[in-house]
Amino acid sequence: MIGGALALAAGAALFAIAVGAVLPVRQRVVWVGLFTALCAGAGGVAAAAVLAGGNTFTADFPDLFPLGGVRIEFDALSAIFVLATAVVAVPAAIYGIGYSARGPSSRPAQVAWPLLVWGVMMVPAAGNVTGLIAFWELMALSSFVLVLAEHHHNPEARTAAQWYASMTHLSLLTIVLALAVLAHQAGGDSFTAIRAGTDHIGPTTATVVFLLSLVGFGAKAGVAPLHVWLPRAHPEAPSHVSALMSGAMVALGVYGLIRVGWDLLGGGPTWWGATVLAVGLVSAMFGILHALISSDLKRLLAYSTTENMGLVFIGVGAAGMFASSGNQPLASVALAASMLLVVNHAAFKGLLFLGAGSILSATGTRDLDRLGGLARRMPVTAATFAVGSLAIAALPPLNGFVSEWLLLQSLVHSLPSNAAVVAVAMPVAVAVVALTGGLAAATFVKAFGTTFLALPRTVEADQAHESPRTMQIGLIALAGVCVALALAPTALAAPLQRVSLAVGGLADGRPIHTNGVYLQLSGIEAGLSPLLLATGLAVMMVAVLVVVRRGRLRRTVRDIPAWGCGRTVQTARMEYTATSFAEPLQRVFDDVLHPEIDIDVDHRTESRHYVQAIRYRMHIRDGFEHRLYLPVLSVVRRWGDGARRVQNGSIHRYLAYSLITLIVVLVVSR
Amino acid sequence: MLKLLRKIVQTGRVTGTVPLDAGPRPSLLLNAAHPLRGSVQIRQVDAGSCNGCETEFAAAFGPVYDVERFGVRLVASPRHADALVVTGPVTRNMAVPLVKTFEATPGPKLVIALGDCARDCGVFAGGYGVAGSVADVVPVDVEIPGCPPTPDDIVASLRRVVGR
Ligand code: SF4
Numbered sequence: 138m139i140g141g142a143l144a145l146a147a148g149a150a151l152f153a154i155a156v157g158a159v160l161p162v163r164q165r166v167v168w169v170g171l172f173t174a175l176c177a178g179a180g181g182v183a184a185a186a187v188l189a190g191g192n193t194f195t196a197d198f199p200d201l202f203p204l205g206g207v208r209i210e211f212d213a214l215s216a217i218f219v220l221a222t223a224v225v226a227v228p229a230a231i232y233g234i235g236y237s238a239r240g241p242s243s244r245p246a247q248v249a250w251p252l253l254v255w256g257v258m259m260v261p262a263a264g265n266v267t268g269l270i271a272f273w274e275l276m277a278l279s280s281f282v283l284v285l286a287e288h289h290h291n292p293e294a295r296t297a298a299q300w301y302a303s304m305t306h307l308s309l310l311t312i313v314l315a316l317a318v319l320a321h322q323a324g325g326d327s328f329t330a331i332r333a334g335t336d337h338i339g340p341t342t343a344t345v346v347f348l349l350s351l352v353g354f355g356a357k358a359g360v361a362p363l364h365v366w367l368p369r370a371h372p373e374a375p376s377h378v379s380a381l382m383s384g385a386m387v388a389l390g391v392y393g394l395i396r397v398g399w400d401l402l403g404g405g406p407t408w409w410g411a412t413v414l415a416v417g418l419v420s421a422m423f424g425i426l427h428a429l430i431s432s433d434l435k436r437l438l439a440y441s442t443t444e445n446m447g448l449v450f451i452g453v454g455a456a457g458m459f460a461s462s463g464n465q466p467l468a469s470v471a472l473a474a475s476m477l478l479v480v481n482h483a484a485f486k487g488l489l490f491l492g493a494g495s496i497l498s499a500t501g502t503r504d505l506d507r508l509g510g511l512a513r514r515m516p517v518t519a520a521t522f523a524v525g526s527l528a529i530a531a532l533p534p535l536n537g538f539v540s541e542w543l544l545l546q547s548l549v550h551s552l553p554s555n556a557a558v559v560a561v562a563m564p565v566a567v568a569v570v571a572l573t574g575g576l577a578a579a580t581f582v583k584a585f586g587t588t589f590l591a592l593p594r595t596v597e598a599d600q601a602h603e604s605p606r607t608m609q610i611g612l613i614a615l616a617g618v619c620v621a622l623a624l625a626p627t628a629l630a631a632p633l634q635r636v637s638l639a640v641g642g643l644a645d646g647r648p649i650h651t652n653g654v655y656l657q658l659s660g661i662e663a664g665l666s667p668l669l670l671a672t673g674l675a676v677m678m679v680a681v682l683v684v685v686r687r688g689r690l691r692r693t694v695r696d697i698p699a700w701g702c703g704r705t706v707q708t709a710r711m712e713y714t715a716t717s718f719a720e721p722l723q724r725v726f727d728d729v730l731h732p733e734i735d736i737d738v739d740h741r742t743e744s745r746h747y748v749q750a751i752r753y754r755m756h757i758r759d760g761f762e763h764r765l766y767l768p769v770l771s772v773v774r775r776w777g778d779g780a781r782r783v784q785n786g787s788i789h790r791y792l793a794y795s796l797i798t799l800i801v802v803l804v805v806s807r
Numbered sequence: 808m809l810k811l812l813r814k815i816v817q818t819g820r821v822t823g824t825v826p827l828d829a830g831p832r833p834s835l836l837l838n839a840a841h842p843l844r845g846s847v848q849i850r851q852v853d854a855g856s857c858n859g860c861e862t863e864f865a866a867a868f869g870p871v872y873d874v875e876r877f878g879v880r881l882v883a884s885p886r887h888a889d890a891l892v893v894t895g896p897v898t899r900n901m902a903v904p905l906v907k908t909f910e911a912t913p914g915p916k917l918v919i920a921l922g923d924c925a926r927d928c929g930v931f932a933g934g935y936g937v938a939g940s941v942a943d944v945v946p947v948d949v950e951i952p953g954c955p956p957t958p959d960d961i962v963a964s965l966r967r968v969v970g971r
Binding site: 695697698700702703704705 | 884885886903904905907908910911914
């Protein structure tokens with residue numbers, strides 16, 4: 138069954154690639170979309186089978202490459218990531234049919250898309266070093282092609298692709314190094330052999346491997362300070378691709394870290410977990426602050442991905458710290474929280490990116506300050522985007538709330554701890570998680586409000602129309618997944634237990650007990666019933682509505698326009714914009730964000746006391762990029778310029794070099 | 808700091824008492840069952856006054872006259888207001904905003920015309936920029952005469968309106 142589903146996934150991907158390469162453009166987008174969806178669906182079925190049945194699937198393809206074969210090892214940890222991929226990839230592929238018809242329908246883009254989906258699904262399924270690296274590179278290259286898909290009418294895509302290519306190859310380089318050292322020391326290429334051989338690995342080697350993989354996988358996960366590619370590449374990629382990249386691909390960074398650090402190496406000292414936790418804390422705060430001030434919708438979503446991956450890292454790091462300090466049950470809960478967050482994030486971030494894509498293709502802009510009033514013009518997009526916003530802001534009753542609740546529970550209950558690091562780190566972590574939750578709510582109030590409410594700010598927004606049917610199907614499907622995950626996270630209790638058992642070095646046991654309605658945590662006096670919570674909220678809302686309606690009936694109601702200080706003319710230019718909405722919070726965090734503000738005042742020629750025009754410009758740079766990357770880049774550039782003096786393209790000079798070399802060789806070897 | 812404290816102690820209480828029957832009597836006295844009785848939130852609208860009325864009106868809310876102790880309060884938006892205090896003749900530019908402000912005020916509401924200009928355009932009657940008195944633009948419930956009315960007059964009139 139599992140093998141069959143995986144084979145079907147591979148077959149569907151191959152078929153989609155073939156039709157993407159040969160069919161004419163109209164049929165191409167349809168068939169590629171359908172077969173990519175089939176591929177992702179089959180992968181999802183395989184993952185569900187592993188999570189439900191609890192058995193592991195393995196297969197060997199020893200002669201696939203000249204230097205080494207590929208081994209497939211599909212356990213519960215792989216399955217939860219494949220499930221997350223399928224959750225976003227199936228709707229994204231169907232959505233892609235409608236989206237590509239108006240945008241990235243070229244052959245390279247349509248071939249790369251099924252490749253990317255298949256690659257993302259196969260990375261966690263790989264059971265040996267060669268396989269992991271092969272699929273990893275497949276994923277990296279196909280996504281690179283897709284980032285470039287729209288570069289003809291969007292020059293920004295080129296810089297984005299450069300950043301993406303460099304960061305992704307930095308990531309690949311460190312991962313290859315880490316895995317090569319690991320495989321060499323453990324004396325085997327397959328994960329089983331490495332696990333068996335961990336005894337031969339000394340603590341120093343283990344530390345080196347762990348740190349290398351933290352850099353490599355962290356860069357993929359987009360955690361600070363390795364996130365720089367993310368807010369560039371995700372906005373430029375076609376939206377269904379961004380959905381997959383943000384929802385599933387970055388999560389593979391987390392997968393890799395858990396797999397190498399706590400499965401293959403079997404865990405390490407407390408500071409491993411503490412480092413991961415610290416990276417998570419910085420990323421969560423940094424990501425959400427930049428999301429808050431961003432007025433480009435897709436950039437905002439990309440920064441929020443950094444934030445969410447930060448939260449996942451917090452969970453993983455906390456689990457690592459608990460495991461090292463001997464609190465296995467709590468480690469299971471923390472791990473379960475981060476895995477649930479991965480699945481939830483795939484659903485809601487996928488949904489939000491698809492929504493952003495709808496808006497982009499309807500209005501041609503991602504700039505929040507140029508949108509507005511879309512709720513009436515694009516009702517399906519608006520409703521589904523609202524679901525996604527509620528979910529990502531971790532508000533009950535949607536799915537983001539459940540994972541955030543689990544995460545906070547695991548962090549809070551660590552407090553009577555005997556390990557000093559844990560006792561210091563956890564309160565900080567709780568504070569950061571709480572603060573990011575609040576800022577995320579503000580961010581998505583801004584994103585939803587300025588896009589969908591009030592009056593349209595531009596002609597483009599005014600003339601927007603709802604997206605084609607296929608795109609709506611994708612949006613509704615993902616909104617449905619969010620609601621389902623919100624109402625019945627209990628269904629994931631048993632799978633999460635299997636995941637925690639699969640990661641021997643991190644946790645063992647049963648993080649969540651459930652009777653179908655209640656979630657009960659192991660070792661913690663805490664329970665939650667998402668279903669009852671949602672029902673209660675729904676009942677309360679209906680009650681309030683009824684009361685308000687009845688009150689309205691008894692009173693006389695006047696309908697008058699909104700109060701605008703008695704102005705005779707009111708235009709959409711006077712609306713609260715995204716920038717102005719974020720301004721008060723941005724001021725609070727001025728010391729961190731360092732905005733650059735320019736005010737130019739032009740006076741009239743007759744008198745200095747009369748102002749002709751005022752120009753206000755505010756720009757907030759990415760602090761890490763500005764202070765960490767640009768100095769390094771400028772050094773590299775200086776070296777490059779130096780090298781150019783030696784290699785200046787003159788054939789005469791090259792001939793002279795050859796001559797001198799020849800003479801030197803002759804003299805030396807005489 | 809010490810200087811300030813000494814000043815406070817030396818000055819003592821400055822708030823005076825204003826008899827209910829001082830000044831001219833406004834036409835309206837809210838009956839005991841009126842929903843606004845006891846507490847009236849006011850939004851002030853300058854429809855084109857010379858600012859004399861505003862100065863006196865502001866003084867009524869200062870520490871000496873302190874009309875707030877009688878349940879009269881100033882608010883920043885007509886959405887929060889029970890009553891509009893309109894000063895000055897209604898100029899042509901302010902006619903539409905005044906109507907809009909009146910519409911934006913939730914009922915039950917009162918319009919109080921403060922000063923002679925508000926009542927009958929005063930010295931500005933017939934000016935080219937004057938649209939008319941307040942009553943020409945919105946229905947007026949209470950008039951407070953004077954050019955400008957003294958704070959005593961204002962406090963007494965407002966007290967009769969709130970009934971405290
Ligand atoms: S009534 Fe007198 S003080 Fe008041 S606005 Fe008119 S002129 Fe000025």
